[in-house]
Amino acid sequence: MNKTDDERKQINDIVSVVKLCSLLFSGMGIFKYVLNYYKITVDNSNNTLAMDVIIVAVLVLTLIYFIWTFSTTKKFNKKNIARIQIAETYLFVLIFSIIILLTDSYKSDFKFLFLFIIITTTIQSGMKQGVTIAFVSSSILLIMDLIYGPRSPENIYFEKDLITAGVFILTAWTLGFYVKIESSHIKKLESLANEDGLTEVYNHRFFYDALREKLTACEKDNKPISLIFIDIDYFKYYNDLNGHQKGDQVLKTIGSLLKNSVRDGDVVARYGGEEFSIILPDTLEQDAITIAENIRRKIEETYFEGEENQPNGKLTASIGVSVFPDKAKSDVELIKSADDALYRAKFFNKNRVEAYHSILDELKEDIDDKNIDLVTSIKTLISVINAKDRYTYGHVERVVIYSRLIADKLGLSEKDKKKLIYGAYMHDIGKINISEEILNKKMPLTKDEWEILKQHPVNGVEIIKPVESLMDISPLILHHHERYDGNGYPGKLKGEDIPYLARVLTVVDSYDAMTSNRPYSKSKTQEEAIVELKKCSGTQFDSSIADAFVEVIEENKNNINY
Known part of the structure; x- marks a missing residue:
């Protein structure tokens, strides 16, 4: 009260x-x-x-x-x-x-x-x-x-x-x-x-109170509740170029636009910075997507002073959508899943609407019913890792996206494509046993710390071992840090001895590691990472797979944001 x-x-x-x-x-x-x-x-x-x-x-x-x-x-x-x-x-x-x-x-x-x-x-x-x-x-x-x-x-x-x-x-x-x-x-x-002083929509604190209250009511009445997250694309770029006063005016305009785009009973809030959220009680996912697409289009069609200098030539927004109880079982999961959907929207060329989709939802269709609870536990473990190490969360999401792209390029069978995607999603699950201090250390790791980190492939296999239906992806988790020249870990396998899908995952995993900011190193540009892939082709990576992945990156360079 x-x-x-x-x-x-x-x-x-x-x-x-x-x-x-x-x-x-x-x-x-x-x-x-x-x-x-x-x-x-x-x-x-x-x-x-x-x-x-x-x-x-x-x-x-x-x-x-x-x-x-x-x-x-x-x-x-x-x-x-x-x-x-x-x-x-x-x-x-x-x-x-x-x-x-x-x-x-x-x-x-x-x-x-x-x-x-x-x-x-x-x-x-x-x-x-x-x-x-x-x-x-x-x-x-x-x-x-x-x-x-x-x-x-x-x-x-x-x-x-x-x-x-x-x-x-x-x-x-x-x-x-x-x-x-x-x-x-x-x-x-x-x-x-309760209101944000600048945009005159509800503030972050009120958002959480309203979400809990409305979710409880919808759960009691057995009704769905959808959540939309909206993030303004390249907003920092706009602020730096046009000044913070113009940036504030953009936020005010979008806040007003959002309030005029929702129904009575919906809750519009400023979640933080350039990010907004909308709570949609008694709303199915498809209806929420329709509302989100309408908002995306309105923002794109609205003129903002200086927007012609934006990378897109327009000021746009990326939007993520999730729904309770179909995609989330609590308010925390609903926020996390909507945030995941927003992450995908921003990753894929921005200015788009993405609905939340979990790899494990696909996985549940392919495993025995008796293992459903174990898979749910695995999802919980991955959430814990994400909370400990923000890099791992973004990294896993990107590796899954890259894996889908290269699977099509290599012409993998549907079965192998699923194995690669599931393996990509869970390849770092063994990090659950590694301390947050090591995962987020900004200085280079000591020899002992490095040895602890190198145990995560083995630990990951042990975690999924109770789920018989996941044994097919064990080789990907265990060997995604092997090198083609035999100098990798944990088994020091060489060449064709390394499982094929593990070799594919190694290329994808390494590329994203190179193009991502790590606690102890700055990211490479796309061009620098491609040069590194070609340089290490035949030593660290399987040449044919590395070449195919370079083609994938070049073909999708306009559709993927780094």
Whole structure:
């Protein structure tokens, strides 16, 4: 519960106490009526009448308890609570009307009871409802004066109650105006706490709160919830070229565009920097993709000052989409999967929409049902590695993409293509046993540290060994660091002794390592990496595979971003 909700609860508790007080005053009216009706006095009383009074008191106390329970309940949502409060209000009006009728009607001393319900209703429900109850209460008093009052030309009770009615309405109006100002002030404070000051969409903190809340609701109702991540392409380049003020204007424009592109109930937030997110409750993946594509197109078609100098010639955005529960089982997984999809969109030439796709989802179709849980555990291990070593996460994603491309180039069978892709996805799983300090060390590794790192192929095979259906990819995991000249590890295999798909994975793995920033080394350019592949062809790499992969890179150089 946030601070505002807590304060609102305190106000409701105070209102409940006021209602209890009004009921106690009502009880006094009932006692007065019983005493007058039965003419009970100190000198004239009997046990029967005393019992009647006690019964009435018990009924009143029971009613108090009932009202108290409903006014403080947490069992209902806001919509139902509002309905309960309306019903409760008119019940109070009815009770007070009966009390006034029983205590001499137009002469009653209990007309002030209506002030309790007018005040509490205005505080809880606002000016409109408060004024309505004031009019209803005033009408009841004036009607009683007309029906039960004296038939003389001058009805002093009617005149007095006209003044009382004015007091009721003025009380509701002035108090309601104050409540309205307070509510407006609270909303302003909430917007400052929940909105991003620059783009006027929700901020990062609110995004997480909203995602958990909406995911819980969708899970309860057995409905899907989609998540979109949007990242502005080459935004740093735009900022450096045009200045941060122009960059801020781009963010504001895109924030406004996003708000105008979604439905009521969707949540648009600035996730961080140039990245935005959209929560889409009760939305299937295909519908989310349609919304995402519409947003991508709008951004591309919108003119931004200086965008002609962008690498694409336009200011564009890459978008990733994922959906719960089909692609993720929790809010954390949903965010991770949408982020993975965004990563693929940016990797493949940017300015595109990508839906999340897991290699392990494919894998589950090809393994025995009895091993499904083990594969899920493997997915968890890979997530742990990604959290420990950000390089490994991006590296694995890219190696999988490269493996798909070279598999087609080499004309691999469908079976071998799957083995290569699965092996690419899990080739570094053995790093789970390596400390984060070694994985992220910025200085060159010591001899002992290097020996520990070289154990990850063997460790990886041990991890997947319980899954019989994965044994076909064990050679890829075990031998992806072997060299064609026999100087690799762990088996120092040479030439054709190295499994063919492991030789393919070695080329792909090495190329991505060269073109990626590592903690201890800067990346090579695409051209420098190609030169290195050709230089090491026949020594570190199988020549035919290296040549084929160079062709793949050159053919796709305009479609892949490094």
